[in-house]
Amino acid sequence: MTDADREFLRAIFGQDAELYDQARPGYPAQLFADLARLAGLSPQSRVLEVGCGTGQATRPLAQLGCTVVAVELSPEMAAVARRNLRQFPNVTIDVCPFERWTPPETPFDLVLSATAFHWIDPDIRVPKAADILRPNGTLALIHSEHVAGGTERFFIDAQDCYERFDPKTTPGWRQQLAADIPDDSSEIDRSRRFGPAQFHRYEWEQAYTTRSYLDLLMTYSPTRSLPQPDRDRLLACLGNLIDRDHHGHITKRHLTRLTLAHRT
Template identity: 50%
Template sequence: MADKHLRATFDEDADLYDRARPGYPTALFDALGSLAKIGPGARVVEIGPGTGQATQPLAARGSHVVAVELGAHLARVLQRKVAGMPVDVVVSTFEDWPPPIEPFDTFAAFTAWHWLDPAVRAAKAAAILRPGGALATVTTFHVLGGSEAFFSKVQECYERWDPATPPDVRLLSDDDIPPALDEVDRSELFEPAIRRRYRQNITYTTATYLNTLATYSGHRALDPARRQGLFECVARLIDDEYGGEITKAYLYELRVAHTTTRP
């Protein structure tokens, strides 16, 4: 399973997480709504919702969402944001969460599936879905595009300040990113998955980009002095060579796998 300490770092500053983390493209939700039949009356469980980057769009389609979030601070922000919407917020890890008896129509995890225990996640997801229900995961990739020269040059900052940075890190094009395959794609519990990909470019000022970096688990886990040195190096690069603004390209892979029909 992914490092428990790392996956808990998101809860350290929930308000910053809420301000800095981007949402997902509208087209992705349109496709998910069609593939998983998300709409009025549908029951959706979302694992790892953070502060609602996907929860609100899901609920806005009329679905009843049970949002299971392990971070108590993140959950409080989420609860405030979804007040009046058909959303129940539960504070728990996915692994320890006791699901209700009534099955769900859709299991959703947006940039959170990789934090769940691979030994239990697929089987537990299938068990809480109705026959023919949908497992929907979204994987986020950082890809070529936007201020490409910046993302090449900024590796010098990482190589200096983050000892875990491998040499010659480079971003890949969309076509060079392989599908995010795992045990779901090999499981007899699910039909073959349908995949869709979506791009999104986001422009950041120096301050908003540093805020976004400060929500990443690997950055938060750095020694404070190293993190400060890294952020100062990144800020100087953006301010001195890019006029205080850069654009980052994101690629989102939506995977929808329906459970096999059970008697």
Template identity: 55%
Template sequence: MTALRETFNEDAELYDRARPRYPPALVAELARVAGLGPDSRVLEIGPGTGQLTLPVAELGCHVTAVELGDAMAAVARRRLREHPRAEVRVAEFESWPLPEEPFDLVVCATAFHWIDPGVRMVKAARALRPGGRLALVRTEHVAGGTEEFFARVQECYERWDPATPPGLRPLPASQIPAGTAEAAGSPYFERVTAARFTQDITYSTDQYLDVLLTYSNHRALGEAARRGLLACIRNLVDNEFAGSVTKRYLHELVVATRVAE
């Protein structure tokens, strides 16, 4: 897992350009539930290049973002340069020493699964004041958009990636289980809530291939297999879908309250 999570740092500019931003409604809900304002202290785990960090910083919060990759952190700092209350630290969250002053919010967007499961919940709890919030954002590709494309592209994956399950299809959002179990099962948190947001993004062929190259499983393929897979997908989008496909994302915001000691 460590090697895979480090692949994102290999091309931080591509990651920043290609990865989707979070829906404004999700950011607004996060701000509402966590009561964010100019005096709020926020710790972000794994900010990447700042897809969520920037809108949180725009609320005037004091943000400390802990990012494993130095290249990713450099891009995030550039995006945050107009927000002096936001800082990015290059460190592994699991070993990063927590400051003495606790945070009002610990947030992690589409990265919590990369953090050691034996550490993440307890350390997030230790970082928070009693009554503070833990907010986790999970992102899934779900059924919708150009559905015929996602059915047919399976042939490319089955040819070039032997780990692909046969007949794989995106599930409808309604069939994606809620991501509340870990927080609900933790003795450190209570009052777990979840809110869901979807967005459709239309990509040109090049834009869609760029998105794929930000996924760890695509980057982990051997060079020949990756070239073959991307060429197959390019041919399909260009020749059968007029150079454009739409992908539907599901973003789930899970918020839990730190138990008072």
């Protein structure tokens, strides 16, 4: 991905922050229980969240009593996050690209990024996270992927819709099995700023109606970046498949991966 592509695509999420907040499914509760235990979080912990979006990963940390500073690129997303987190005086949200954000002098115990770290400049993200952490502080990265499972027939048939209306679609593409997606800490390892990474994986399913699934797709940058005629045709094709062949309901299977590494 070029720098220009990354800048364009990561700005798309703020175009409809309310829809993003309503449609995105969040993360498994067990993940945050494991994160709190493995990072040794307590009400005295200081947490930096990179790319908080509308606050879906921020809330579990705030509920622990941690002091949370969240950095968010989009003013629209940050506004929704502030509304969602208004009952937590321990949360501060700064609107700024992480690359240009100036951290406070006091270091953090945890730097967390949930499905946002890949949008940060790869030359900056890991070294800056290390600089912000105290010695032995934790970098935690959450990645989510759509994997094989759920209503598999729909996702196989949906490939035809994508090949017809999205020119970037790889012909014949299929979702991978969760077991075939490897854990990868190569970027963290190359920095030589962290100890060995730990990996934790969570598989889960989410049910959708036709409307809620199309709303979800409109929170993804590849869908939103399509020219409107193609996007409308793609969504109509997918909606027709769900209504015609699956009685208006499908299930999507997710793999959420948690990668942790402690600063040396």
